[in-house]
Structures are given as structure tokens and as C-alpha cells.
Amino acid sequence: MTIKERLTKEQVIRDKRPLLTGLLFGIAFGFLLHKGGVTKYDVILGQLLLTDFTVLKIMLSAVVTGMIGIYAMKSAGMIKLTIKKGSVGQNILGGLIFGIGFAVLGYCPGTLAGAIGNGYFDALTGGLAGILLGTVLFAQLYPKIKDNILQRGSYGDMTLPKLLKVNDWIIVVPVALFIVLLLVWMERSGL
């Protein structure tokens, strides 16, 4: 094998590895989503109708756990954050449109994949077809909105600590405490 061939082969292996790790992370994520019950329409709608707070409990405990570890690793210089840029026009309008779809479909993109694994055909057929169609429509519209409405009220890749110009932990600790107290309060009041 020539050096060039060997390099190409190593290149291929290196390029394939992210696909395998992605798959493994996905399997763990999907397993957890099913165990949490959020692959089910009834649980998602229960949250949006404010009768079942499973979705919020999962999200908030994931956020508090994730945040502490991620910021600890960031402080230790082990990782870099990946902050999404945004704007008022992008996140508020897009968020509200997403919310409509969330309630009408009863799954979000990640839990739709989980619902397909759970055997729910409404997710596999109508839901999947709809999401794909929605993204194609967005790609069609994108050139017309990318330089105006999507930029309106832009704040770029801002984080709460950067916005308030303080050390990360000045925000992380109170946010963590607030989330934990909120969860305790939710349990106490029987939600």
C-alpha cells in the first residue's frame, strides 16, 4: 500500500468515526426519551394543556445538570461552547410558529424520531412528511427573509453572562438554584 493510499484510508476511517459516535449518542438519547414517556403524543399534549408536567421536569433537570457540567468543563478549558446566533425576528417568530406545530402534531423533531421508534405511525407518515415539507418551504423562503426579518433585533451569539458582563458562575449558580427550587415547588404543589 502506498503512503497516499494509506493516508486516504486513514482519512476515511477518521471521517466515519463521527458517524458512529453520533449513532451511539442518538441511541442513548432515544432510550432516555422513551423512558421519560416523551415519545408519546399524550404526554406532550399533557404538558401543553398543563395537566402533566413530565416534559418540563425532564427539560429542567437536563438543563441544570448539563449547565453545571458544561460550565465546569468550560472553566477548566476542556470544551468550547457552541452558541447559536439569534435575533428577535428569528427566535420569537420562529419559536411561536414552532409552538403551533408542537401542539398540532404533538411531537417535536427529536421526540418524533423517538415516536417512530415507539411504533407510532402518525409520526412516521403525516408527521415526518409534514416536517420535511416545512423545511423545504423554509429553504424556498430563506433568501427573501435572511437579510431583513431574520436580522431584526439581532443579538448574535450572546450568552446571559456576556450580556450582563459578569463571570459565568454569577449566572450559573442562581439559575441552577432557581430551577431546583422551581422543581421542588412543582413537586410540592402536586404538578
Added chain:
Amino acid sequence: METLNAFFSELSWSPYVVGIGIGILSWLSFLISGKPLATSTTFAQMGGMIEKAISGEEVKNKPYYKKIKLEINWQSMLVVGVVIGAFLSALISGDFQMRWLPTLWSSTFGSDVMTRLLVAMGGGVFLGFGARWAGGCTSGHGISGTLQLAVSSWISAICFFIGGILTAWLIFNILA
């Protein structure tokens, strides 16, 4: 070992066990892959690849597809993994169901499958469109972005729920 088996084949876990598990999973994905857990770009790439298959190669020159790149990557495999992981969990806990209608749906709107599929499709259009407009979904913004304290993600996540709660209220209290 038996208790471990019993644990993994339970129908459901406490939402806190699941949430903490997802939080720890996000540490690992940052540490090992340098990436946050996110899913919705994958659907846009799939949509673009289907569009390319139908309308031809020049589709990949559309500005949005140039931005997200029509490729199979780490995140595409994550989404495939979610299907498999949920399937495995459902299977070993005896919850793999193969059904067309959610219970709450049929008890409210009846058992016509076509109605549900059309509504699911309509909802999916809003979901896919809105996720791309906002630049993320319940995982990318709602979990991975909020835990990094991103302003864009907190605003998006709050709007997901405002839109969702209002719409669910309209559907179940006015329409139903």
C-alpha cells in the same frame, strides 16, 4: 444484574432520572464530539436531499442548503440513533405498539385515521418551518442551548411553549 435488567426493562423512569441522564449525555457529547445534542437541521438536510432527488442537482445551490450543507453527518446519525434507542427501550419494556392514533387524540377527535394524519402533517409543516426559522428545536435550543445560557435559545424555548400552550388550549377547548 437482575436488578439492572429490571431497571432497563421498566416502562418508564422518573423524569428526573431521565433529565439528569440527558444532562450527563450532553457533557459527553461536548467532551467527545464537541457538539451539542440537536436534531432539527437533520430534517432540513433530508428535505433538501429529497428535493434534490426530485428537482435535480442545482437544488444544492439554494442559499439555505449551501448554509446547512446537504450531507450525512454526526447529527444525522444521532437522529437515526434516537429511532433505534426508543425502539430498543420500547421493545424491552413491552411498549412497542404499532398504532395510528394516540389515545388522547381518539378519545377527543374520534378514530378516523385520515383526519389524524392530515392534522399531523399540517402540524409537521409548522414544526419544520418554525424550527428552521428559529434556528433550532426543543433539543438544540430547548435543552442544549438553554444549558449553555444562550440568549437565542432561552427566548426560543419560551416561545415554543407560549405558542404550544396557546395552540393546545385553542384545539382542546375551542375546537374539540
